[in-house]
Amino acid sequence: MKNNKNILTEEMSRELPFSVPENYFNQFADQMDKQTGFKKSIIRTVFKPWMYMAAMFVGILIMGQVFYTINRNNTTRNAENYETYVLSQVDENSLAEIYVEEPAK
């Protein structure tokens, strides 16, 4: 009789003896979303905050590369323009003298 008196407090596990199919709750929630017409934002679900940070970092790198390339092209173009300008200021004879004298140096 003692066992029966204490059976609920001492012997019986309070864990439920039931289980559910695998992934049941995820599927149930998705099914409810469909019924209420809720569409999950894929970007929000897939991209966790750390992925946002990584994407931002990659974006900054790409933009840096683009700026660097444009800047370099401009520098080269400026140098070419300067050379053309200098050459335009010198007459052909003086230019010939420079090129002829140079190997002698």
Add this chain to the structure above:
Amino acid sequence: MNPSEEELVQQLNEPKRRAGAFSVIVRTYQERLYWHIRKMVLSHDDANDVLQNTFMKAWNGLDGFRGDSQVSTWLYRIATNETLTFLTNKRMRSQNSIDEVDEALLQNLRADTYFNGTEIQMKLQTAILTLPEKQRLVFNMKYFDDITYEQMEGILGTSVGALKASYHYAVKKIEKYFSDEDD
């Protein structure tokens, strides 16, 4: 980060954000409500049906929910009503006595792939089935979930004193069931 209950209630009142807020509610409370229902109907398939009905009732009744009570209390109330309605309909459909319906529930449980209890747990479930439905509810909520009498009062609409008495009698009956079985 999930929104607070206050934010959720506010979002439920905004048509554009309603479905999103409800999705959070489903994900937050589905497990607790499932087990609340499952303990009463025992089989997984029946629990799944009642849980779906519960959330659809809640979704369709959102306009009536003004946040006077907690979301969990509101949902538990709907789940409890849906469960009792399910059991009543089952009884009416079968046109059998209460005992026969309870026996049918037990047979479903024995055949259920998703019951993995020991012999003594099966015996406890059988003993619980001998209780009247409301008493079963009180016993399950207190014994398995350790819900406070004050919370139960909000869900079941029964006074704390009556709930305490109900649980006390339920325990006595279950102990007697085990005692009689041993004789």
